[in-house]
Amino acid sequence: MGSIYRPSFDxxxxxxxxxFPK
Structure with missing residues (x-):
């Protein structure tokens, strides 16, 4: 679990x- 959510797989x-933070 990471703080940054990537629109790739998450x-x-x-x-x-x-x-994810911009």
């Missing part, structure tokens, strides 16, 4: 498509 698992 997008399908997690419900945060772009939750």
């Amino acid at each position: 997008f399908s698992k997690s419900r945060f498509p772009q939750s």
